[in-house]
Amino acid sequence: MLKVAVAGASGYAGGEALRWLLAHPEVEIGAVTAGGNAGTTLGTIHPHLRSLADRVLLETTPDTLSGHDVVILALPHGHSASVSSVLAADAVVIDCGADFRLRSESAWTTFYDTAYAGSWAYGLPELPLAGGGRGRDDLAGTRRIAVPGCYPTAVSLALAPGLAAGVVEGDDVVVVAASGTSGAGKALKPHLLASEVMGSMSPYGVGGTHRHTPEIEQNLEAAAGAPVRVSFTPTLAPMPRGILATCTARVVPGTSAADVREAWRAAYADEAFVHLLEPGTWPATAHVVGSNHVVVQVVLDERAGRVVAVAAVDNLAKGTAGAAVQCLNLAVGLPESTGLLGSGVAP
Numbered sequence: 199m200l201k202v203a204v205a206g207a208s209g210y211a212g213g214e215a216l217r218w219l220l221a222h223p224e225v226e227i228g229a230v231t232a233g234g235n236a237g238t239t240l241g242t243i244h245p246h247l248r249s250l251a252d253r254v255l256l257e258t259t260p261d262t263l264s265g266h267d268v269v270i271l272a273l274p275h276g277h278s279a280s281v282s283s284v285l286a287a288d289a290v291v292i293d294c295g296a297d298f299r300l301r302s303e304s305a306w307t308t309f310y311d312t313a314y315a316g317s318w319a320y321g322l323p324e325l326p327l328a329g330g331g332r333g334r335d336d337l338a339g340t341r342r343i344a345v346p347g348c349y350p351t352a353v354s355l356a357l358a359p360g361l362a363a364g365v366v367e368g369d370d371v372v373v374v375a376a377s378g379t380s381g382a383g384k385a386l387k388p389h390l391l392a393s394e395v396m397g398s399m400s401p402y403g404v405g406g407t408h409r410h411t412p413e414i415e416q417n418l419e420a421a422a423g424a425p426v427r428v429s430f431t432p433t434l435a436p437m438p439r440g441i442l443a444t445c446t447a448r449v450v451p452g453t454s455a456a457d458v459r460e461a462w463r464a465a466y467a468d469e470a471f472v473h474l475l476e477p478g479t480w481p482a483t484a485h486v487v488g489s490n491h492v493v494v495q496v497v498l499d500e501r502a503g504r505v506v507a508v509a510a511v512d513n514l515a516k517g518t519a520g521a522a523v524q525c526l527n528l529a530v531g532l533p534e535s536t537g538l539l540g541s542g543v544a545p
């Protein structure tokens with residue numbers, strides 16, 4: 199059995215990591231740690247995690263996190279470098295935060311206000327890469343993994359097949375994506391009050407300012423093998439979980455609808471968690487909530503000369519904690535889908 203600690207277990211991502219770890223046949227849950235909630239029980243914070251209700255949340259220190267095979271960090275940005283640097287080099291550390299996602303220091307300093315900490319192997323196993331590889335090629339046996347952001351997961355999986363297959367241009371990618379409110383974490387924020395969010399949708403981070411923009415470009419550039427420019431607009435939707443990303447990009451002249459379909463079909467034909475839907479059916483967040491699955495659809499808009507690619511993910515599952523467990527599996531040499539094949543919840 200693998201002994202797994204979760205830091206930030208009182209938050210949404212940490213709680214979701216525990217939910218997946220409870221369903222994992224090879225995992226024993228070790229330390230669960232928090233910030234201000236240290237000293238309280240998990241049952242007070244996450245009453246849905248019934249079997250862990252009596253576990254006391256510990257402080258997040260090198261002592262409480264040492265002695266584990268795997269440590270999952272679900273902390274706010276800026277904390278992972280100091281926490282991970284004191285953990286044993288042979289422990290697998292999987293960071294759900296943004297700290298180690300970007301390979302470009304200048305992109306980091308443009309979009310984040312903490313010091314650049316470097317980059318780790320990027321945890322998007324299904325990402326099709328230029329030249330035929332996959333994101334997972336970097337992950338087997340790795341000890342340090344950065345889990346992607348939730349929007350970059352949805353957008354990258356929606357569009358990368360077309361860029362990797364050379365049927366889509368990368369210089370004019372436009373993305374509008376809606377997220378449920380849990381994407382913003384559990385801390386109290388005025389714009390997330392029920393009376394602000396219920397019955398309303400609103401954009402934020404508009405005008406190329408959202409910090410996921412460089413991460414999306416990094417992924418799509420890895421798929422295209424060439425520079426990519428993205429205009430990304432996130433929106434907040436009145437639902438607790440889920441992301442729906444609607445992405446458009448110009449097609450390479452001469453590309454047919456069949457070429458488009460084949461690029462996406464081939465990219466995901468063998469994937470356990472990413473599913474290209476039958477023509478005419480479109481992704482919905484309700485189809486993936488509670489699961490580690492991603493649903494994708496693509497169509498050629500012939501009048502506009504653009505593909506429209508849509509993906510739905512659960513931001514807390516494949517968008518964070520499910521991905522963390524998938525990366526754990528790859529890092530320790532277990533089958534990638536171990537503990538993750540459960541269905542979603544509906545309605």
Ligand SMILES: NC(=O)C1=CN([C@@H]2O[C@H](COP(=O)(O)OP(=O)(O)OC[C@H]3O[C@@H](n4cnc5c(N)ncnc54)[C@H](OP(=O)(O)O)[C@@H]3O)[C@@H](O)[C@H]2O)C=CC1
Nearest residue numbers: 206208209210211232233234235272273295381383384518
């Ligand atoms: N929510 C989502 O959909 C996604 C989140 N992520 C990433 O996962 C990470 C966690 O996000 P999320 O769960 O949403 O955030 P939450 O605000 O819900 O949880 C944050 C967690 O970090 C703990 N924490 C805060 N400050 C400190 C500190 N100084 N020292 C130790 N622990 C601290 C909190 O403990 P306490 O409450 O006890 O103070 C809590 O357990 C973030 O980096 C986020 O970017 C990534 C993808 C998607």
Ligand SMILES: CC(=O)N[C@@H](CCC(=O)OP(=O)(O)O)C(=O)O
Nearest residue numbers: 295296347348349377378381382
């Ligand atoms: C709705 C909402 O506020 N979402 C968050 C994204 C959450 C996430 O995936 O990203 P990180 O891991 O990079 O924090 C945001 O827009 O910042």
